Amino acid sequence: MGIPTVDLSSFFTDDDDEGQKKAKDIIKQACSDYGFFQITNHGVPLHLIDRSLQLSKTFFALSDEEKLKYSPGSAAPLPAGYSKQPPHSLDKNEYLLMFQPQSGFNVLPPDFRDVAEELFVHLRKTGSVIEQIVNDCLGLPPDFLKEYNLDRSWDFMVALRYYPATETENNGILEHEDANVVTLVIQDEVGGLEVKKDGEWIPVVPAQPNSIVVNLGDVIQVLSNHKFKSATHRVVRFKERWRHSLAFFYTIKGDKWVEPAAQFTADIGEAARYRGFLYKDYQAMRMRNKTHPPSRPQDAITVSHYAISQELKS
Ligand SMILES: O=C(O)CCC(=O)C(=O)O
Ligand SMILES: [Fe+2]
Numbered sequence: 001m002g003i004p005t006v007d008l009s010s011f012f013t014d015d016d017d018e019g020q021k022k023a024k025d026i027i028k029q030a031c032s033d034y035g036f037f038q039i040t041n042h043g044v045p046l047h048l049i050d051r052s053l054q055l056s057k058t059f060f061a062l063s064d065e066e067k068l069k070y071s072p073g074s075a076a077p078l079p080a081g082y083s084k085q086p087p088h089s090l091d092k093n094e095y096l097l098m099f100q101p102q103s104g105f106n107v108l109p110p111d112f113r114d115v116a117e118e119l120f121v122h123l124r125k126t127g128s129v130i131e132q133i134v135n136d137c138l139g140l141p142p143d144f145l146k147e148y149n150l151d152r153s154w155d156f157m158v159a160l161r162y163y164p165a166t167e168t169e170n171n172g173i174l175e176h177e178d179a180n181v182v183t184l185v186i187q188d189e190v191g192g193l194e195v196k197k198d199g200e201w202i203p204v205v206p207a208q209p210n211s212i213v214v215n216l217g218d219v220i221q222v223l224s225n226h227k228f229k230s231a232t233h234r235v236v237r238f239k240e241r242w243r244h245s246l247a248f249f250y251t252i253k254g255d256k257w258v259e260p261a262a263q264f265t266a267d268i269g270e271a272a273r274y275r276g277f278l279y280k281d282y283q284a285m286r287m288r289n290k291t292h293p294p295s296r297p298q299d300a301i302t303v304s305h306y307a308i309s310q311e312l313k314s
Helices: 017-033 046-060 064-070 110-137 144-148 218-223 279-291
Strands: 005-007 036-040 081-084 093-098 156-162 171-176 182-187 193-197 200-203 212-216 233-236 243-250
Touching (some): 017 036, 017 110, 093 110, 110 156, 110 182, 110 212
Antiparallel strands (some): 036 212, 081 093, 093 156, 182 243, 193 200, 193 233
C-alpha cells in the first residue's frame, strides 16, 4: 500500500472537473490517514528537477572552504545560504537555504541560483494549487486559505545533502513535523524519508522519478483544529550512500496570527484545541531548536507547546 500517489494533470489543463474531483478524493483521504502523499504531473518541468538535483550535487561536492564562501550573511527571516548542522546536532546533513528570486537574499553560485530560482517559482505555483486543494478538502469557503496566505515572502527552499550512515548511527533528520502550510519534497533515488503512522515508520518510496512528496505542516493542523495532521516524519541514512533532496516550504508570513478557524470551532460548537500564536514567534523557537539543540530531543519545541487539550501536549 504505502503513501498514495495522485496525478495532478487535471489542475494544469482546462475543464477536467472529473479528474480534479478524483484527485481531491484521494488527497482528502491521504490527509487524514497520513498527512502525506506524492504527486505526479505536478506542473514542475522534469528537466528542471533533474538539473537542480545535479547542480545541488555539484555544489555539495565542493570543498568546505568553497562552500563556506556562501555562508549566510543577510537579515533574511531564516539564514539564507550554506550551513552545516552543528557537530553536536543529531541531524547529519548540510543544507543551502534560499528565498524567492526577488528577495535579494539568495547566496549561491550563479549557475545554481538561476536554475534553483526557476524551480522555486514552479514549486510555488504547485504549492498554491495544493493549498487550494487542501482548502476544498477541509470544506473551507473558496479561497479561504489563499486569502489568509497572500504574501509569498516567507516561502523558502532548502537543498540538502545527507552523509552516508556510519557503523553506529543512521539518523539524517530526527522525527519532526514541519511548521509551515505545505511542504513539497523532491528526493533522489536513494530514499530514506519515512512517515510515522500508528507508531510505525513507513518509507516514502519515490513513486516514479521526479515525483514530488507533499506533506502538511503545523499551520494546517492548528487552523483545522487537528482535523488534518501535520505528519511526523524523519530521514534515515544508508551506508555508503549520499542522499540529496530539495524541500520547498510554502509558508505564511511571520506576522500572521495562527489559530483554529471558526469553521472547526465556534461554528460547530467545538472547543479550540490550540491557543493562537504569531507565526514568527513559533518559527524563532524552532530555529533555536536547530542552533541550540536540546540535550534530550524530546525537549525541542513543537506545536504541542500551543496545545490546550491535555492529550495533544507531548
Ligand atoms: O530531505 C527530505 O526528504 C526531507 C527534509 C525534511 O523533512 C525537512 O527539511 O523538514
Ligand atoms: Fe520535514
